[in-house]
Amino acid sequence: xxxxxxxxxxxxxxxxxxxxxxxxxxxxxxxxxxxxxxxxxxxxxxxxxxxxxxxxxxxxxxxxxxxxxxxxxxxxxxxxxxxxxxxxxxxxxxxxxxxxxxxxxxxxxxxxxxxxxxxxxxxxxxxxxxxxxxxxxxxxxxxxxxxxxxxxxxxxxxxxxxxxxxxxxxxxxxxxxxxxxxxxxxxxxxxxxxxxxxxxxxxxxxxxxxxxxxxxxxxxxxxxxxxxxxxxxxxxxxxxxxxxxxxxxxxxxxxxxxxxxxxxxxxxxxxxxxxxxxxxxx
Amino acid sequence: xxxxxxxxxxxxxxxxxxxxxxxxxxxxxxxxxxxxxxxxxxxxxxxxxxxxxxxxxxxxxxxxxxxxxxxxxxxxxxxxxxxxxxxxxxxxxxxxxxxxxxxxxxxxxxxxxxxxxxxxxxxxxxxxxxxxxxxxxxxxxxxxxxxxxxxxxxxxxxxxxxxxxxxxxxxxxxxxxxxxxxxxxxxxxxxxxxxxxxxxxxxxxxxxxxxxxxxxxxxxxxxxxxxxxxxxxxxxxxxxxxxxxxxxxxxxxxxxxxxxxxxxx
Numbered sequence: 203x204x205x206x207x208x209x210x211x212x213x214x215x216x217x218x219x220x221x222x223x224x225x226x227x228x229x230x231x232x233x234x235x236x237x238x239x240x241x242x243x244x245x246x247x248x249x250x251x252x253x254x255x256x257x258x259x260x261x262x263x264x265x266x267x268x269x270x271x272x273x274x275x276x277x278x279x280x281x282x283x284x285x286x287x288x289x290x291x292x293x294x295x296x297x298x299x300x301x302x303x304x305x306x307x308x309x310x311x312x313x314x315x316x317x318x319x320x321x322x323x324x325x326x327x328x329x330x331x332x333x334x335x336x337x338x339x340x341x342x343x344x345x346x347x348x349x350x351x352x353x354x355x356x357x358x359x360x361x362x363x364x365x366x367x368x369x370x371x372x373x374x375x376x377x378x379x380x381x382x383x384x385x386x387x388x389x390x391x392x393x394x395x396x397x398x399x400x401x402x403x404x405x406x407x408x409x410x411x412x413x414x415x416x417x418x419x420x421x422x423x424x425x426x427x428x429x430x431x432x433x434x435x436x437x438x439x440x441x442x443x444x445x446x447x448x449x450x451x452x453x454x455x456x457x458x459x460x461x462x463x464x465x466x467x468x469x470x471x472x473x474x475x476x477x478x479x480x481x482x483x484x
Numbered sequence: 485x486x487x488x489x490x491x492x493x494x495x496x497x498x499x500x501x502x503x504x505x506x507x508x509x510x511x512x513x514x515x516x517x518x519x520x521x522x523x524x525x526x527x528x529x530x531x532x533x534x535x536x537x538x539x540x541x542x543x544x545x546x547x548x549x550x551x552x553x554x555x556x557x558x559x560x561x562x563x564x565x566x567x568x569x570x571x572x573x574x575x576x577x578x579x580x581x582x583x584x585x586x587x588x589x590x591x592x593x594x595x596x597x598x599x600x601x602x603x604x605x606x607x608x609x610x611x612x613x614x615x616x617x618x619x620x621x622x623x624x625x626x627x628x629x630x631x632x633x634x635x636x637x638x639x640x641x642x643x644x645x646x647x648x649x650x651x652x653x654x655x656x657x658x659x660x661x662x663x664x665x666x667x668x669x670x671x672x673x674x675x676x677x678x679x680x681x682x683x684x685x686x687x688x689x690x691x692x693x694x695x696x697x698x699x700x701x702x703x704x705x706x707x708x709x710x711x712x713x714x715x716x717x718x719x720x721x722x723x724x725x726x727x728x729x730x731x732x733x734x735x736x737x738x739x740x741x742x743x744x745x746x747x748x749x
Binding site for chain 1: 595602
């Protein structure tokens with residue numbers, strides 16, 4: 203999920219709030235199809251596609267209707283709430299007993315469920331990083347990066363920036379939808395509220411990853427850094443819950459935590475600025 | 485080559501800030517022409533360039549480039565015909581992408597972006613050779629981020645990018661205005677050599693009257709959204725900056741009141 207958000211937040215420089223909705227949509231679509239007895243691959247693929255459609259809608263709103271990206275994301279997210287409710291037909295759908303990608307992995311290799319979750323997660327993340335690394339090295343991927351960096355320039359080089367933005371939002375939300383499906387399978391249920399705060403968690407992962415791996419230049423390693431960032435985030439959350447933080451307060455804690463993380467680069471710059479004071483560096 | 489007919493544009497029509505920036509302008513440019521454009525602030529110089537490039541559509545009039553009516557063609561759809569260098573050195577390149585990536589982006593100007601590799605080995609070698617010709621030492625810095633370059637280096641890079649795919653017309657919008665005089669002279673010399681080497685048709689806005697007289701084979705002067713002077717090569721050779729100011733007064737009945745233009749004579 204964090205990798206998807208990275209596409210919009212860092213590469214396209216759009217704060218895409220669709221994510222909260224498309225995450226839940228991915229989970230809901232997956233849960234529904236699992237109950238209908240569809241194969242695991244179909245469930246995950248449809249979750250990915252449904253997320254991409256959500257991204258497409260946001261992209262259309264922001265480029266063709268010229269609605270500011272943040273507002274466009276909020277609108278899609280709001281609309282998706284109803285759509286998710288329609289998909290599931292109720293607020294939550296348990297899928298605990300149904301076969302999923304983790305039990306499938308267990309059937310291949312004899313291992314515990316938690317081990318399976320870890321290996322499957324690791325494998326999927328690796329595959330996605332490889333695909334992203336490849337894609338952003340292509341002509342199309344370069345054009346996408348350039349769109350985030352200098353939109354006016356790349357348009358003067360003949361790239362349809364509207365189309366590129368829509369594509370970027372589709373890719374990002376496709377990945378988010380897929381991760382919604384995976385979370386649905388790990389937790390054993392899909393619900394309409396599972397996406398709340400997804401964007402914040404994604405941003406937290408990106409920022410932590412970037413702070414920890416601030417020296418890394420290689421794109422693939424940067425992506426890996428984000429994954430590590432999201433793991434660190436999970437560990438921190440698990441830690442504070444162990445410390446006795448009530449789950450009710452968790453969202454407040456997350457919000458504060460992310461605010462501090464976003465502020466962190468400034469503090470670093472401040473400290474760095476201080477240490478070079480008196481010198482000529484500025 | 486370029487044929488502009490009766491082009492008009494009014495910004496914010498019907499409001500207090502209504503501003504008629506182009507008033508029924510017609511202009512014909514022949515292949516191989518290097519036209520310099522001067523005029524005060526708000527004369528409509530940049531607006532004409534932006535309209536040729538398709539940044540915004542005209543209210544009325546037509547633009548025909550290389551036999552193709554591009555008046556209402558979207559900016560990215562006419563990009564294969566047009567090379568551009570902006571006034572702001574930051575505008576022409578992607579700061580957080582490598583020099584070679586920037587060149588590769590420009591090398592695909594107007595082409596469909598596919599899933600092929602964004603930078604190929606062969607073109608990297610071509611870029612290296614071309615950068616060597618700039619004589620700025622950039623050929624050894626291919627994988628540096630463009631943001632690390634100085635303003636002059638960036639403008640030189642942007643010029644190279646604009647000429648990689650030979651454009652039908654090269655649009656230069658005060659592209660040396662943000663540079664110090666020495667660097668500006670160097671970039672300008674480079675501009676002239678790129679234009680003549682590639683036999684390009686070019687339209688260059690400048691605020692420097694001396695440069696406007698020295699370079700190019702035709703000079704036009706704009707005021708209040710109109711072309712007030714159009715001087716051919718023969719006449720241009722004989723003119724001095726003072727002659728030009730006098731001609732301007734005769735043509736418009738007013739003194740050229742632009743400090744920036746005057747100071748730079």
